[in-house]
Amino acid sequence: MQISRRLRQIAFAMVWSAPFAISAEPIEPPPQSQPAPGPATGLSDSAGLRATVFGTPPEAMAPLPAKVPLYEINITLPWRLPVPEILWFDAKLRVWLSAQDRPAPLAIVISGTGSDGNNKTISILRAALYGAGYHVLTMPSPTFSGFIVSASSTGVAGDLMQDGHDLYAAMQEIIAHLPPKVRITDIDLLGFSLGGANAAIVKSIDASEGKLKVHRVVMINPPVSLFSSVGRLDRLFASTIGPGEMGVDLLYRRLYAQLANLYRVSDRLELDEKFILTAAAVTLKTDAEFSQAIALAYRLQLVDMFFIGDLYAKTGVVIDPEHRPKVGDSLEDIQRDLRAKPFADYFTRVFAPYYLQRRPEASSASLIAANRLDIIADALRSDGDYYAQTNSNDLILNRRELDWLQDTLGPRIVVYDHGGHLGEIGDRQQVADMLDMLAGRWPRSAP
Amino acid sequence: MKTAVLMSVGLLALSGCASQMVSIRTVPDQTPAADNAAALANAAAFAEAVATESAEVESVAAETASGSPPEVHGGPEAAPLLTPEDAPPMYTYDPWERFNRFAYRFNARFDEAIFLPVANTYRRVPSPVRAGVHNFFANIAEIDSVINYTLQWRLKYGLRSLERLVINSTIGIGGLIDAATKLKLPGTPTGFATTLAKWGMHPGPYLVIPLLGPSTLRDGVGFLADYGAEYGINIAGLYRGNVSWALGPVNTIDQRANIDFRYYSGGSPFEYETIRFLYVRRRLIEDVGLRANERPKKPAVEVPAGK
Numbered sequence: 001m002q003i004s005r006r007l008r009q010i011a012f013a014m015v016w017s018a019p020f021a022i023s024a025e026p027i028e029p030p031p032q033s034q035p036a037p038g039p040a041t042g043l044s045d046s047a048g049l050r051a052t053v054f055g056t057p058p059e060a061m062a063p064l065p066a067k068v069p070l071y072e073i074n075i076t077l078p079w080r081l082p083v084p085e086i087l088w089f090d091a092k093l094r095v096w097l098s099a100q101d102r103p104a105p106l107a108i109v110i111s112g113t114g115s116d117g118n119n120k121t122i123s124i125l126r127a128a129l130y131g132a133g134y135h136v137l138t139m140p141s142p143t144f145s146g147f148i149v150s151a152s153s154t155g156v157a158g159d160l161m162q163d164g165h166d167l168y169a170a171m172q173e174i175i176a177h178l179p180p181k182v183r184i185t186d187i188d189l190l191g192f193s194l195g196g197a198n199a200a201i202v203k204s205i206d207a208s209e210g211k212l213k214v215h216r217v218v219m220i221n222p223p224v225s226l227f228s229s230v231g232r233l234d235r236l237f238a239s240t241i242g243p244g245e246m247g248v249d250l251l252y253r254r255l256y257a258q259l260a261n262l263y264r265v266s267d268r269l270e271l272d273e274k275f276i277l278t279a280a281a282v283t284l285k286t287d288a289e290f291s292q293a294i295a296l297a298y299r300l301q302l303v304d305m306f307f308i309g310d311l312y313a314k315t316g317v318v319i320d321p322e323h324r325p326k327v328g329d330s331l332e333d334i335q336r337d338l339r340a341k342p343f344a345d346y347f348t349r350v351f352a353p354y355y356l357q358r359r360p361e362a363s364s365a366s367l368i369a370a371n372r373l374d375i376i377a378d379a380l381r382s383d384g385d386y387y388a389q390t391n392s393n394d395l396i397l398n399r400r401e402l403d404w405l406q407d408t409l410g411p412r413i414v415v416y417d418h419g420g421h422l423g424e425i426g427d428r429q430q431v432a433d434m435l436d437m438l439a440g441r442w443p444r445s446a447p
Numbered sequence: 448m449k450t451a452v453l454m455s456v457g458l459l460a461l462s463g464c465a466s467q468m469v470s471i472r473t474v475p476d477q478t479p480a481a482d483n484a485a486a487l488a489n490a491a492a493f494a495e496a497v498a499t500e501s502a503e504v505e506s507v508a509a510e511t512a513s514g515s516p517p518e519v520h521g522g523p524e525a526a527p528l529l530t531p532e533d534a535p536p537m538y539t540y541d542p543w544e545r546f547n548r549f550a551y552r553f554n555a556r557f558d559e560a561i562f563l564p565v566a567n568t569y570r571r572v573p574s575p576v577r578a579g580v581h582n583f584f585a586n587i588a589e590i591d592s593v594i595n596y597t598l599q600w601r602l603k604y605g606l607r608s609l610e611r612l613v614i615n616s617t618i619g620i621g622g623l624i625d626a627a628t629k630l631k632l633p634g635t636p637t638g639f640a641t642t643l644a645k646w647g648m649h650p651g652p653y654l655v656i657p658l659l660g661p662s663t664l665r666d667g668v669g670f671l672a673d674y675g676a677e678y679g680i681n682i683a684g685l686y687r688g689n690v691s692w693a694l695g696p697v698n699t700i701d702q703r704a705n706i707d708f709r710y711y712s713g714g715s716p717f718e719y720e721t722i723r724f725l726y727v728r729r730r731l732i733e734d735v736g737l738r739a740n741e742r743p744k745k746p747a748v749e750v751p752a753g754k
Contacts, residue, residue: 058486064479076468089555089711097471116714127479145714177469253531256728258504260735261528265503269604269635271733274496281497282504304715327552328545332538335717 041291041395042232043402044420048393049290051423055120062431064124065131071097077151077173084311086325090149095174097182098126098136105186105215107134107438108171110202111141112193112422114301121192124426125220125434129190132435135182137174141195142167145304148312155312156354157305158346160226160371164201171202172211188438189217192422193396196222197373200386204376207383218437219388220430221422224401226371227347232396234342237295240288244340251292258283294395294421303338306346313354317345373405380408387412387437389430391419411443475570529735535752539727541653550655551719555710557658558703566704579623580701586615586622587682588636591673595637599645599737607632639676640669644734650753653723661726663753727753 041049074092083091096118107129111122117138129136140147142163148155151170154162175184191199196219206214223229241247262279263271284290307318314321318334325331352364362370373380380386388405390397392415397405405413414433416424424430436442541547569577589612596605611627611634619626628634643665644650651664662670678686685694711718731752 058483058490061483064483066478066480068477068479070474070477071471072474074470087716088552090714096474116712118712123477123479127477140714145716147714149714177471179471249537250531252537253534256534256732257529257531260534260732262500262504263732263736264529266500268736269637271729271736278493278496278500281493282500304717307716328548330541330544330548331717332720335720336537 041236042229042397043391043399044393044395046287047418048391048395048420048423049287049294050420051393051418052395052420053284053290053293053423055423056124056419056426056430060427061124062128062426062428063131064127064426068098068127068130071099073097073174073177075150075174075177077170079153079169080150081153081155081312083149084324086327086329086331087145087149087308087311088327090146093140093150093170093174094146095140096126096138097178098130099179099182100130100133100135103183103185104133104135105188106137106175106182106184107188107190108137108139108199110139110167110189110191110195110198111144112191112195113141113298114143114145114305116140116144116146121422121425125190125192128426128431128434129438134188134438135184137171139167139170142198143194143301143305145308148305148308154354156309156351158226158309158351158371159355159367160197160201160375163198164205167198168202168205168209168212175212186215187212188215190220190434190438191217191222192220192425194223194226196220196388197226200373200376200380203386204379207379216385216438216440217387218434219386219390220425220434221390221394221396222373222388222405223396224373224404227343227368228398228401229396230343232398233295233298234344236291236395237299237342240291240295245336248296248339251296255283299339302343302346303335306338306341306350307334309346309350309354313350315350315353317341317349374408377408381410384412387442389414389416389424389433389437391416391421391424393418394421396421412437472564474567535728535731536749537724538751539653539723540651540751540754541723543652543654547653547655548719550657551722553657554655554660558710562699562703563709565700569700569704577701577704580697581705582615582619582625583622584698584701585625585634585636586612586619587677587685589615589634590680590682591638591676592634592636594676595639595642595673598639598642599637601645604635604637608634608637638669639672640666641733641737643669644730645737647738650727650730650734653727653753661722663727663730666730 044052073095075095076092080091094117109117109122109125109129111117111119115122117140122138126136126138142148142152143157147166147170148157152163152166153169154166157163175187178184189199189203191197199217200219200222203214203217206212237247241251259276259279262282263275266275268275284293309315310317310319311324318337319325325334348364352367355367356362356364369375386409388409390402390405390413392402394402402415406415416430418424419427419430433442436444589608592608593605593612596602596608599605611632614627614630614632615622615625618624625634648665650666654662654664654667656662656667656670659670681687685691715721
């Protein structure tokens with residue numbers, strides 16, 4: 001019985017991090033080469049911040065199927081780089097498949113920044129797509145630790161084109177190894193947050209290589225400029241939590257005291273999941289607190305990508321390339337160091353040095369410019385198979401970026417007036433529109 | 448029987464170690480419609496709980512602000528509220544880190560190769576049967592809870608555990624049905640680790656126990672004592688008898704199948720740090736609850752959490 005208790009404690013420990021485990025903060029490219037000025041929360045408002053944290057409320061959820069079967073696929077990719085000893089657990093790419101019993105189109109869903117292929121957000125999309133008759137394959141973001149180690153050909157994530165090529169190759173490898181009973185009639189791509197941009201890039205690569213014959217793409221809350229969206233999240237962190245480790249320490253102390261006091265007055269005997277979720281709802285009240293939760297969630301994902309990038313690129317920011325950490329070594333100080341570093345540091349100290357060395361013709365400015373969705377602007381404008389859904393209060397976009405998306409996609413984008421970033425996923429309207437877009441029934445008003 | 452079971456576990460272990468290029472395995476179905484219905488059903492109760500907690504916290508905060516001696520509800524000797532300065536540092540006391548990290552990796556691999564596949568298979572058993580197994584073991588653990596609530600001198604809860612034990616062992620057909628919870632006697636297990644905490648012992652060094660997972664020295668000792676007590680009492684001959692060899696595995700599988708945790712599912716290089724941080728903070732907050740009458744002593748020098 002004690003074994004159970006111990007394991008339950010781990011589970012509850014994990015739940016404690018639930019308020020922070022928001023699925024996906026994006027890394028994105030902006031239309032101008034300098035970080036956009038303006039508010040750190042982009043277009044977001046109070047309602048948008050709350051929707052970003054809590055997601056679609058259960059009463060607004062689209063009808064979902066009773067049962068969704070699931071296969072877990074672990075695959076070793078032939079182009080994988082040597083796996084560092086301390087990342088042994090990320091050696092295989094892990095994706096999930098829900099297969100229909102009959103021939104059906106395959107919908108591939110790509111997760112948002114730093115997220116794996118089986119989180120809460122992606123599960124809602126999987127259920128909606130499976131219920132509509134698709135085979136559904138869900139994949140991690142190319143910025144997810146498990147993807148970088150198992151599937152990246154560089155180890156340095158965040159470059160739209162490079163990540164797109166790695167994703168494209170991984171998709172081919174996975175599809176080639178699916179059991180023969182999975183009969184695929186067509187392939188569509190979806191992605192949310194950064195995954196939306198990834199999906200569009202993969203389709204544009206496929207348009208010239210033709211190996212998958214990707215049909216339609218739906219981008220959900222995509223970034224326009226990787227670096228301006230990321231800059232926005234960094235500013236959100238700096239303005240609500242404070243720069244560096246000091247801010248994180250203060251936030252931690254405040255949360256600890258709040259949770260301990262709440263626990264004590266509640267006269268409970270166990271710090272269980274229900275209590276923690278209640279406590280999170282009690283603790284999160286102001287816009288600043290919601291902003292902190294969002295900024296911290298994003299930063300914690302960045303920390304992993306930064307660490308792995310520094311390890312692979314041997315840039316020596318936090319890891320001495322001559323003395324790489326081993327399994328028994330403490331990583332806590334490295335983690336603290338990285339938590340204090342914004343994305344700008346990843347760009348100038350890992351990303352740019354790595355790519356500039358390999359692309360002699362490039363410059364920092366050109367690397368930034370290459371990480372904007374407008375590198376495929378012509379395709380987005382002229383190819384009728386690209387679609388998008390976003391929100392007028394998405395915190396990763398500013399006015400200019402939203403205008404650019406609307407101008408470029410014309411009738412093939414729908415903008416909701418709620419949901420913040422990803423907080424509309426699963427609601428009736430979003431699901432209905434997404435399915436119509438995928439099926440080519442969009443725009444509906446057309447004769 | 449015994450040989451067959453042990454052999455199949457061994458085979459499972461070997462298959463887990465196989466390193467083919469692609470492995471495709473079935474995992475439990477997702478049930479999105481039912482999950483959303485449950486979320487909808489819980490929403491009202493959740494909102495109410497949030498409102499209640501908010502009101503309690505605000506009233507305590509108001510007392511503090513009004514200058515009257517700040518105290519929590521629950522007694523004249525109640526201590527003032529914790530302030531952010533009372534929080535332990537973010538560093539955790541972990542002098543055996545090297546051992547712990549290797550044990551953590553061992554546990555992750557063992558879990559992936561054996562516990563998880565077995566638990567996933569077990570989840571195909573009809574849920575009433577699984578619930579029966581779970582209740583049965585929970586009922587045996589109730590004995591240990593009665594003993595420890597008594598040692599902690601929290602007789603109110605000890606009595607509740609005793610009532611639960613009697614009700615579930617009789618009306619609940621030997622513990623297979625949790626009748627007591629339906630009679631508004633919810634179960635809250637405790638153990639010797641909590642008794643040690645109540646007696647004033649700190650968590651001590653962080654400890655990753657092979658096969659069991661995150662713990663501390665105090666919790667590890669508590670675990671051994673709990674097991675020792677159950678072994679000594681030997682209820683229904685389960686711990687020293689013909690079927691004892693099966694008891695541990697079935698219990699373990701039941702426990703594992705009830706926990707929605709997977710090692711390294713987040714892919715993070717810092718999972719060890721994260722789990723250690725969360726585990727120790729959770730235990731420390733529970734300690735604060737146990738010693739509601741005293742303010743946590745601020746050490747002269749900043750020491751890592753848990754020491």
